[in-house]
Amino acid sequence: MKILVALKQVPDTETKIKVAADGKSLDATDVKWITSPYDEMAMEEALRIKESRGAEVVAISVGEDRTRELLRNALALGADAAVLIRSAEAGDPLAVARILADFARDKSFDLILLGHTGFGGDHGAVGPMLAELLGVAQAHVVTRLELGEDTFRAEREAEGGFERIEGSLPAVITAQRGLNEPRYPSLKGIIGAKKKPIEELEAGPIESTIRVSTLTLPPARPEGRKLEGSAAVQAESLIQLLRNEAKVI
């Protein structure tokens, strides 16, 4: 079985977001970069499949120089190969999906795993787009995955519960929290990864379909009000305020 795991490098989730001088991008000063948490789950799932039934795992990322660090970590975790595709189009999910599809096409991957969304862009779109571009099945926002010979069964979050999806391989599966608990790389893995090569490619010319024109911070919420009095008085005044002032109940 051949598995492609697509990883995105994102700002740490505790990052305080600042807008850059151009008014439309993230100020990357002081940003700590991590592998998107859902992509770590995709990687973990690939490693578990490799361990249980044997698989060749290729890690890929669309990024820049600093993204090598993320791929080095993927190798340390157990990926067999790592590919960096340089591109400045990381803001457009369709551009990223096209770059990944161009790489994956003709390489006969049975399974493509990635996180259901990458922190930052928050489109949650690359997985379904990649599935469409490759003409394969998808299961998006998956919390459970079982593989057959040429089939898969997956559970995904839906309104008020979970959907069970059945489909054929090859497929694109996007990971949601609950799928597994990602491991840390072993010392042996980290040392071994230093000797493994990272293949570097340039993305072909890709036209973007959407771009950010301005990035702003949300307006500060107006100063709130602390309620006074005994518990019973506070509870009663809250209900009156919600009903008569805020009019939300």
Add this chain to the structure above:
Amino acid sequence: MIIVFCELKDGRLRKPSAESLSEARRLADSGGLQVAALFAGASCIGSEEAARYGADLILQAEAPALAAYSSDGFAALLADAVQARRASILLAAGTAMGKDVAPRVAARLGAGYAADVTGLSLAGGRLQATRPMFAGKAFADCEFTSPIQVATTRPNVFPVAESPRPLVQEALPAPAGDFKAVVKELLAKSAGKVDLTEADVIVSGGRGMKEGANFKLLEDLADALGGVVGASRAAVDAGWGIPHAMQVGQTGKVVSPSLYIACGISGAIQHVAGMSGSKVIVAINKDPEAPIFRIATYGIVGDLFEIVPLLTASLRGQH
């Protein structure tokens, strides 16, 4: 033309779809466009309701093969409809289904896609979208550069507006049904409850709940308010058996209800990112210095185990 992919539940138009339709009508009026509502399923009974929210045309794909949702099947159907009608814009509600199918359709059409938009306008006939990024820590204005534009609207943001049109219905050709992946079963965890992202009222608990069993207090309050229960990451990670599907925050659900009641939640950056879009925030916490009070519309410094049952009892007394 703007096509809006609409969802039915129990023969009724789902509220997030009514929101998308209402917004499509508003956009169409600003740009002299028509609105078509598209329904797909084994039955489209109930789709007439779309005319009330401004659909000039109701497209119905009714076939046994569409009884169960399929990403690839529905995406092909939607893309065919967009091309056949020469629509320039496709909208869907940002529901589990909408966010599953819309990006797939966009890829099929070579169209730009914006997820979870909170504001839309037309400029030179093209869509412009405002949307949260970094889980709501920032907002982006986006310009599309593709001839066709696809977006999902974030639930609970766009108002539902009635704008009745005469009922015009057309059937769409039924697909063959050789789909690559199909939903086989819905495993309902909480029957009849709406999803957090669509809920109008959310009562959330954090570390201050002390143990999982205490979430019963929040369920009672949520029931009295017609809302649903959420949780902070601290509560989900505490090993109390609170499922991740209930988590509100940057690594959970990003929500925008009318009313968000945070009980025993300190207000960590990653939680606030997921709920600061709520219209009214109530914080109940015994620590007066908790950061949650900085964003709360109404704050109660006190013991949630005392306050929450008082709220529930008072609300029940009114009914």
